Amino acid sequence: MATGITTVAQVAPPIPVSFLNRMLSIPTPLNIHGTCANQFTMPAQGGNILRMRRPNRLSVQQAKAPLGNTGINPAPIIPTVTDIDCELNLYGSYMLVQEQVVLTSQDPVLNWMTNQLGIQLREVEDELIRDMLLASAGQINCVGGVNGDNPTEFTATDIAGASATLFNANAYTIATVIEGQNKFGTSPVRNSYFAMGNSNLSQSLQNVDGFIHSAQYPSQQNILESEWGSVQNVRFLLSSIGSTSPNDSFLGQTVYNTFLAGMESYGFVRQDRESAQFVYLPPQIAGGNLALNASLGWKTRNGQEILNDAWVLNLRSSI
């Protein structure tokens, strides 16, 4: 064996690490709750509350009686309305970053911090919609399952019952039919309401009779990234930020809140000129006398509301 070989034991690299100048992905939940929300904009300088009005359906009862030949007018019908108000709030978040962080780090610190803040902004918006739905949407428990809890796990009967409730209230479906095609393993998908739930429900849903995974849709167009599949007239969007209620079942287990929505069932209101604003203040502005710190953050002003309480409901289940 040769001797006198120079190895790293004798000549070590002066800097033994390299830094990959490409940041790894930020774990980002799928924002599903804004998907079905009707988007509105409140004008700037327009106050704090956006009011909407829905004319209520007229009764057809009197109008079905023949007028006859007396020439006498029947009693007029008096229309009624429902007003829906949405109060807007200001939200925001920011980071204070000492200039030495930027000066000493090899990575583009402010770039990925900005990216993080953008993700946070959208997640906050989505969770606010979720929390509004949890607080204010009507509820139905799954009761057809066999896990012994209340609510039970998902069953086809429960999902059919929930979609029938929306159908009976004249809620329009959101998604149109995906026609069947001559493709192996696929199945046509009905016109559907959308449901937004927690990703822990993925297995529970797959066990439901008639579940069609989104990969089995005849067409892969117009499928959302969060879409897990469909059951009868409901297409399910799942996310890790889907709503849960800890210890809320009869047995003390987590209850999963899945929001079934028809068209124009709930809304998201932004304020004109402050729908979403990124705010960067360089050290010369935010850093005080010695320009020590930069500030970067976001602010947004928005509101959430249910537009028609009969067109959205919370189908509660356990697993």
Add this chain to the structure above:
Amino acid sequence: MAIICAGTFTQGATATAIRIPLVSDVDRFTVYNITQMAAAQTTAVGVQYYWQRGFPQGAQIEYLKSNAGNAANLTQYLTSGGFTLIDTTNQQPGALNNGSTGISNISAANPPVVTVGDTTGMSPGTVVRLYNTTGATQYGGMDWTVGYNTFSGTNFDLSYAGANAGAGSAGSFRVIPYNPIFYPRIRYATSISRAANAVVVTSVTHGLNVGMKVSFKIPAAFGMVELDGLTGTVIAVNNTLTVNSFTVDIDTTGFTAFAFPVTGVQPFSPAVVVPAGEDNAFAQNNDLNPYIGAYKNVGYIGIQLAAGANSPAGSANDVLYWVAEKADSVNTINPVSLFL
């Protein structure tokens, strides 16, 4: 240290914990009980209270006055009965069985009285979630406002449950610290009368106001299915703590009687009162706030002051002043050694 907010409050005839919303976070909080400061004391009573970020939840520094002189002449650090940071957007339920043993009895009374291991930290009006109940299964998996008729160290009543036909013998519970952050909120109905204008009671304080509209989801297990899907205007509310009802302009006289399920009827869907907007014409005709039912986020961060003679929210009828401050920076690392 910059003052971010300051204020005053006066305790009621029965002293209760006080929650103070603070738009910004807080690093130091000071309370002055001027009622006790001004009074001549014979035994030590708290007159000034101090909290600083980093204290454990519930801790405080208390300055006491023990004589007729004006000096706060005693100081003590306490780990309980003081200040607790709160964030109502955190919806995590409290500890299993409030950190004690679970339910040992649910009485067959009107309203039913629940016997548990310990109610420390609870008070009349607390919301609890019952589950895993043996007997009286109909109360499991629901939230209840408790204690307005019966409250002790080991008992509380389910204030709005109505009559209970069969006793329960076991179960668990957790305190629900905060309401959902959005208003108006759905509630579970426990009673709906058959009347020209139906009177509705909910398991948790309803929080509704006159002029708001509500709709009903009534499953078959509750009887009155004719009400399912109907919408009405709230024309009166009774916010008496032991009552908690509202009246809606729906004639239920010909409807099937409403009956809260009895034990063993599991699983079932709850009877739900759902906010459904506002009746603006009714509100304006009755000089009511026409926007009171607006959907809004009422969540907040803040601080809770415990009540009592040695706590920052003081005793009955005390007048207190408070100051919240924010530090320019908070240094929680060890102080620099002199030898570096």
